[in-house]
Amino acid sequence: MPELRRDSITNTWVIIATERSKRPSDFAPPKEANGEAKDRPDNCPFCPGHEQQTPPEVLAYREQGERDTPGWLVRVIPNKFPALSTEEDVESHTPAPSLYTAQTGAGVHEVIVESPEHHDSWADYGLDQATLALQAWAERYRDLRNDNRLAYAQIFVNHGSAAGASRAHPHSQLIATPMIPAKVMEELDGAAGYYREHKSCLYCTLAAAEIREESRLVSLSDDFLAFCPYASRFPMEIWILPRQHQADFAEITLSQIQELAGILRKVLRSLAFTAGDPPYNAVLHTLPYQGEGYEQSYHWHLEILPRLTTMAGFEWGTGMFINPTPPEEASRYLRKNPELNPNQQE
Amino acid sequence: MPELRRDSITNTWVIIATERSKRPSDFAPPKEANGEAKDRPDNCPFCPGHEQQTPPEVLAYREQGERDTPGWLVRVIPNKFPALSTEEDVESHTPAPSLYTAQTGAGVHEVIVESPEHHDSWADYGLDQATLALQAWAERYRDLRNDNRLAYAQIFVNHGSAAGASRAHPHSQLIATPMIPAKVMEELDGAAGYYREHKSCLYCTLAAAEIREESRLVSLSDDFLAFCPYASRFPMEIWILPRQHQADFAEITLSQIQELAGILRKVLRSLAFTAGDPPYNAVLHTLPYQGEGYEQSYHWHLEILPRLTTMAGFEWGTGMFINPTPPEEASRYLRKNPELNPNQQE
Numbered sequence A, B: 001m002p003e004l005r006r007d008s009i010t011n012t013w014v015i016i017a018t019e020r021s022k023r024p025s026d027f028a029p030p031k032e033a034n035g036e037a038k039d040r041p042d043n044c045p046f047c048p049g050h051e052q053q054t055p056p057e058v059l060a061y062r063e064q065g066e067r068d069t070p071g072w073l074v075r076v077i078p079n080k081f082p083a084l085s086t087e088e089d090v091e092s093h094t095p096a097p098s099l100y101t102a103q104t105g106a107g108v109h110e111v112i113v114e115s116p117e118h119h120d121s122w123a124d125y126g127l128d129q130a131t132l133a134l135q136a137w138a139e140r141y142r143d144l145r146n147d148n149r150l151a152y153a154q155i156f157v158n159h160g161s162a163a164g165a166s167r168a169h170p171h172s173q174l175i176a177t178p179m180i181p182a183k184v185m186e187e188l189d190g191a192a193g194y195y196r197e198h199k200s201c202l203y204c205t206l207a208a209a210e211i212r213e214e215s216r217l218v219s220l221s222d223d224f225l226a227f228c229p230y231a232s233r234f235p236m237e238i239w240i241l242p243r244q245h246q247a248d249f250a251e252i253t254l255s256q257i258q259e260l261a262g263i264l265r266k267v268l269r270s271l272a273f274t275a276g277d278p279p280y281n282a283v284l285h286t287l288p289y290q291g292e293g294y295e296q297s298y299h300w301h302l303e304i305l306p307r308l309t310t311m312a313g314f315e316w317g318t319g320m321f322i323n324p325t326p327p328e329e330a331s332r333y334l335r336k337n338p339e340l341n342p343n344q345q346e
Helices: A127-144 A182-198 A202-213 A254-275 A314-316 A327-334 B127-144 B180-199 B202-213 B256-275 B314-320 B327-334
Strands: A005-008 A012-015 A057-061 A072-079 A092-096 A100-102 A108-113 A152-159 A171-177 A217-222 A224-227 A238-243 A280-285 A301-306 A321-322 B003-006 B014-016 B059-062 B073-078 B090-097 B102-103 B108-113 B150-157 B171-177 B218-221 B222-226 B238-242 B282-285 B299-304 B320-321
Touching: A072 A127, A072 B238, A092 B314, A108 B180, A127 A152, A127 A171, A127 A254, A152 B180, A152 B314, A171 A254, A182 A202, A182 B314, A202 A217, A202 A224, A202 A238, A217 A254, A217 A327, A224 A254, A224 B059, A238 A254, A238 B003, A254 A280, A254 A301, A254 B202, A280 B314, A301 B014, A301 B222, A314 A321, A314 B150, A314 B171, A314 B282, A314 B299, A321 B150, B059 B127, B073 B127, B108 B127, B127 B150, B127 B171, B180 B202, B202 B222, B202 B238, B218 B327, B238 B256, B256 B282, B256 B327, B314 B320
Parallel strands: A012 B320, A321 B014
Antiparallel strands: A005 A012, A005 A100, A057 A072, A072 A108, A092 A100, A108 A171, A152 A171, A152 A280, A217 A224, A224 A238, A238 A301, A280 A301, B003 B014, B003 B102, B059 B073, B073 B108, B090 B102, B108 B171, B150 B171, B150 B282, B218 B222, B222 B238, B238 B299, B282 B299
């Protein structure tokens, strides 16, 4: 069973994923990347007709058909090799206090198969498909809130094998953890500090400033903005924020989901077009399930992190990133997609 | 000129490296990795005979020859495309306070060419070569302390292109920053918290516990131990610590440098042997230049981070790592190298 272990210096937790256990010789040489060639529709467990190769679905939006048969448009399944296990209770076992703290790897790990089409991606989705995918995010996110073992849920997309995607079939994932991760607490506390000082949400202030400033803006709709953040860690990094204050992704309305789907697919199409379909991670940041007290100061958002540079020794040691593309330049390139802001072209 | 920008939420600094500026089309498709094929001794600026292709050396250990000519064993040069610039003064310019904080990218970026041999690596170095390489680390580290613009120096090795090495010729790097990076402060504060509570250094306690416990130990010498940390983020992650308290890498003695060189090359040979010469980052963690007050609680060490897994959306969002290889298993594999602890084989 998976085990959560705490680093005694930084209080960061690590998942020792015994379900995915590997001997040193099991690690594929990273250079070959032959995974993708072998990953074809006929042997893809996420493709329609192969529903029996996955655990039973926990949610599906279908045009037709029975549970666990073809006819679905979006399908959510438990991960067959979960990083955290649904069956565990949360319980700590500490061999020697403070230096070695562990707890059972209780949690949830689900896969959202975003489309029945093996070769689809966010840059290809129609508006309806994109909307259904995000609707599944919201529905699973809301549902898991009822499991009171869970403190936080991380929803994310890994696009391309260099960004950690082990399968080509388009999918996102949800991993829910029994604690609020240290990095999430850091962000909550940073925003809370600003709130105490200014009596306003840092993200709301930032959204207004980026719209006014324009130079880093990528796209603007009634309820959302997309921009390249001032301190971008990655070339072409893009954040999408709701323009009105909303701490918790669970509060998103159906019409907002549709609008977010529209902006997300256009922005990702623009990224694919501008930088040659680079690998990226899209990462949802939202109020934790156990996030009481941060409702005024926190603000959910989506971070798109293109993997055009490599995390190396300097970044591991300092946490500082070296970004060769200023965000003002990145946004100028991204805005060249005429779908974005037809009225705001340079 | 490079610019340092502060993320207003997390207080993390980013280097916008204009010296390395790239348009989106300049990013090599990550899959091709054809950089290595082109990187041969005849066109390698780090190979002997090509000294004029680099900026003039700031340090060299030589058997013979003049400055900036062949005959050196280790050669240190300023990076031709520095992430931070030596010529800048430290000065902040804040377009609009608190949301957008910037300062000039003042700092130092040097390359330590660790061997004249293009195809060498830590797994191949003889003891003398390894000792000279570490001696150059210590000498440059001590020397830059005199530049009072600098708050911290990060020394690191990137081995393999997947770990961020842009050149195959064996080298390490030193980047010195005008502030203590947030991630370094986090570690300093974590250790200081333990010190306040226990009146002892967390790392000294950990070293003694790992030697006693044995299950994660990789190698042990008079002054150093190498072990796989309890909360390893990466498969085969290895830390090397001095056994006696030493906060600052600058305090290392010549005989300790030689002993560290011995343990480091054996451990890295063992890693190469066990996991098929994987890419890795080796990252020195030490007391900052401006680290007053942390001398009792902090303890320098070297972290070796094999890049056998991929940083993906979950890790970016939460800072939690998923590691499929328990450290107890990793250390068992690594100890199979008979050079390590000849008297302690299982």
